[in-house]
Every structure is written in structure tokens, then in C-alpha cells.
Amino acid sequence: MATQNKPTLLWLEDSNKTVSNQNIFSKRYFSVEIVSQLHDFRSILEDESDTVKAIVLDIMVYRVYDLSDLGINGVDTDDGYEAGWAVLEHYLRTPESQFKQIPVLVLSVRAKRRKDQDLLNKLNQEKGVGSIQFIEKRGHIDWYKEFEDWIRKASRGRVQ
Secondary structure, X not given: OOOOOOOEEEEEOOOXXXXXXXXXXXXXXXXXXXXXXXXXXXXXXXXXXXXXXXXXXXXXXXXXXXXXXXXXXXXXXXXXXXXXXXXXXXXXXXXXOOOOOOOEEEEEXXXXXXHHHHHHHHXXXXXXXXXXXXEEOOOOOOHHHHXXXXXXXXXXXXXX
16 A cells, blocks of 8 residues: 555556566655556555555556446446556546546557547546646657656646
8 A cells, every 4th residue: 555655656557567667666756556457446546545646557458348347337448458548538537537637647558549649639628637648668769768757747746
């Protein structure tokens, strides 16, 4: 659970090995909670919502076939291939979400498609919500610098 002196970074990621260096870096600024299951993600958000100051989402999350663990039925995740986008749109950024002010970083090896950019544009235009940024890891040589910059800014509450 979160430490007393650092805000919490909640990270939905199914392969911790692929982000181990970023996890180490993030621990300089946050108490990091990395989870791979939606019931754990929900539990931490609901139990520690006052300390969760930033969220990192992977897009592809193995074995997340729907959002029922978040109390949401009827949302397809394309067998986990679109799980992060579904969590973002149908849980974190709904008008009634109590977590919509928390900034989110979508960090993925998948390229951002036109429909993904359209969703980001739509969600980032909503009033009273935290920003959403996308960083593609594959093919982008300096992605880790963008990640580190986002982490530093998020820890100070300055993510735009």
C-alpha cells in the first residue's frame, strides 16, 4: 500500500518486466502500485483515492476480457487488446467518475491509431478532468525521456 510521504502512482500493466526501469524511476517520486487485474486496480482507486495522484495505463492487458471487475457490463475489450482504452473511456473518464480529475498516461508499444487520437481529443476536451497523454514505446527513440518528464510533472501536480 501507499507510503505516508509520497503520493500514489497506480499502474495497470500486465508485464512488469517490460517497465522495470520506469518503475524504478517512478519510485523516486511516487509510491508505485503496479497491478495486472482490474479488481486490484479498482480496489486501490477506491481505497486510496485521496493518495492516487497519477495513473499509467497499458493498452493491452492480458486476460481482461470485459470491465465486469469494475462493475461495468457490456463493454468489450477485444480480448484484452483494447483493455486500457476501455478502462479510460468507460471507468476513469465518465461524467460520474470520481477519478476523472486524476491525470493519466497511456504507455504502450502499440501505435496510436486515428480512432485512439479521436478518443483522446474528445476526453481531453471535457471540463474538470485530468489530462491524458499517450506515449508510444516502439519506434520512438526518446520515449523514456517523455515518460520521466511526465512522472516528474505529475508528482508536482503539473501535468497539462
